[in-house]
Amino acid sequence: MENVRLIINFLGQLLPAINITLVVSVSSIILGSLLGLGLAAAKKSESAILRVISAVYVSVIRATPSIIMIFVVYYGMPLLFSGWFHVNIEGWNRMYFVIIALTLLFSAPVSEIMRSAYESVSKGQMEAGLMVGMTPFQTFYRILLPQAFVVALPNFANSVINLLKEGALTFTIGVVDMVAKAQMIVANNSGGYAWQTYCALALIYWVISLAIDKGVTLVEKSYQAKRKTIAA
Amino acid sequence: MLKIDHLKKGYEGNEILKGISLDVNKGDVISIIGPSGSGKTTLLRNITTLERADGGHIQFAGVDKDFQKLSSQDIQTIRRNVGFVFQNYNLFNNKTALQNITEGLIVARKVKKSEAEKIALKALERVGLSDRQNHYPSQLSGGQQQRVGIARAVALNPQVIFFDEPTSALDPELVGEVLKVMRDLAESGTTMVVVTHQMNFARHVSNKVIFMADGYIVEQGSPEEVFAHPSETRTKEFLTDILANV
Ligand SMILES: Nc1ncnc2c1ncn2[C@@H]1O[C@H](COP(=O)(O)OP(=O)(O)O)[C@@H](O)[C@H]1O
Ligand SMILES: [Mg+2]
Numbered sequence: 001m002e003n004v005r006l007i008i009n010f011l012g013q014l015l016p017a018i019n020i021t022l023v024v025s026v027s028s029i030i031l032g033s034l035l036g037l038g039l040a041a042a043k044k045s046e047s048a049i050l051r052v053i054s055a056v057y058v059s060v061i062r063a064t065p066s067i068i069m070i071f072v073v074y075y076g077m078p079l080l081f082s083g084w085f086h087v088n089i090e091g092w093n094r095m096y097f098v099i100i101a102l103t104l105l106f107s108a109p110v111s112e113i114m115r116s117a118y119e120s121v122s123k124g125q126m127e128a129g130l131m132v133g134m135t136p137f138q139t140f141y142r143i144l145l146p147q148a149f150v151v152a153l154p155n156f157a158n159s160v161i162n163l164l165k166e167g168a169l170t171f172t173i174g175v176v177d178m179v180a181k182a183q184m185i186v187a188n189n190s191g192g193y194a195w196q197t198y199c200a201l202a203l204i205y206w207v208i209s210l211a212i213d214k215g216v217t218l219v220e221k222s223y224q225a226k227r228k229t230i231a232a
Numbered sequence: 233m234l235k236i237d238h239l240k241k242g243y244e245g246n247e248i249l250k251g252i253s254l255d256v257n258k259g260d261v262i263s264i265i266g267p268s269g270s271g272k273t274t275l276l277r278n279i280t281t282l283e284r285a286d287g288g289h290i291q292f293a294g295v296d297k298d299f300q301k302l303s304s305q306d307i308q309t310i311r312r313n314v315g316f317v318f319q320n321y322n323l324f325n326n327k328t329a330l331q332n333i334t335e336g337l338i339v340a341r342k343v344k345k346s347e348a349e350k351i352a353l354k355a356l357e358r359v360g361l362s363d364r365q366n367h368y369p370s371q372l373s374g375g376q377q378q379r380v381g382i383a384r385a386v387a388l389n390p391q392v393i394f395f396d397e398p399t400s401a402l403d404p405e406l407v408g409e410v411l412k413v414m415r416d417l418a419e420s421g422t423t424m425v426v427v428t429h430q431m432n433f434a435r436h437v438s439n440k441v442i443f444m445a446d447g448y449i450v451e452q453g454s455p456e457e458v459f460a461h462p463s464e465t466r467t468k469e470f471l472t473d474i475l476a477n478v
Pocket of ligand 2: 272273274397
């Protein structure tokens, strides 16, 4: 009972830092999805060079552990910027480095998910769109994209949950997210109540991923329900 | 109304269409018959710009150009004046029967939604599917899907509708309902170019029959000429084979 009370207490102390985690995650998801879309488009493009670049990028990124990516970006980018553009970015908010690292990491699996979802929609859908006079873009946007979206959704949600977990490494370059906060709490208690603190942290991650799963199920259900009620 | 001259198309050096010329007049119902692999689908896809021909000339809807010189504006013009009925229907899977028809009207033709729905309902009625307007393709039989496919093409009121073996993917018992719709269209004066293995349709509904083999038009003429008095040996052989297999 005492433990439960402690865990609840730690939850209260950790939760304020959730902002950082959410900002980092949401930014990386949005930017990573856009980059992933670009990569998927490159992979399907007519240009052999673009296809190769996209394939190599995806295979390298997929093999890179997140902690290494975060360090490479954090230590490497300032050197790159000062070397190439003579711009000093060492003073940047460290959160930006994490967002960039996670964006790069997220873009690779997402591009694969988008590509395979796109390929799952038959070529005939595009041709039918063209034959009723719509442009390729109109057909893509109104016919192909909605169908690919439903196919991609479950895998996309999985990748989001992975990203969330990889984001737990944010503390390694000194950003005060929930993980860093937990470490501080443990340190303040001279190493005491460590497992209760981290349990509280794990609980938070669990609830977030539950919420993501629930959200996906709701979206899927609404798609199915729409079909049922209309046809009934 | 539509005039094609010496259309050529090949894939990787393999010439599939070896110079096809074709005239379609208003109200024509042209059946294209021929063995599988002879280039019938390829012909329809090249005329309608789903594929880009390697050579030849097209005169249609104000466009009068070599295929290779078509601008994207020309292509859009051609597409807006043809209808296409696919062998495997290709209905938009994320749209209801009604939406399948209104989509092109609203998005491409800029027709008001209420007006588009009126037109679509009329088209559905014409193919006998008024009661299925809110069904998704996955909830329709093959024959019903193809009838929606036909309604989708008809509703846009194109100058000519191309049909690529519209009944070939159907179970035999569903072929009749689709053929009936096509016959009604033909009788109401719709201009149609139909690739088909339905010899009854070719013989009794169309006013012109084209026999294709190996990328050439081997023979063409009235149904009477082609079916009763074919002049080419290849035509005779094909007809003997296909009629024996019915
Ligand atoms: N995209 C393509 N790439 C390569 N060959 C093709 C392609 N499309 C059709 N062909 C070839 O062209 C020939 C004619 O095909 P098609 O027009 O589908 O014949 P039909 O419709 O008369 O049965 C076939 O030999 C086919 O293999
Ligand atoms: Mg064919």
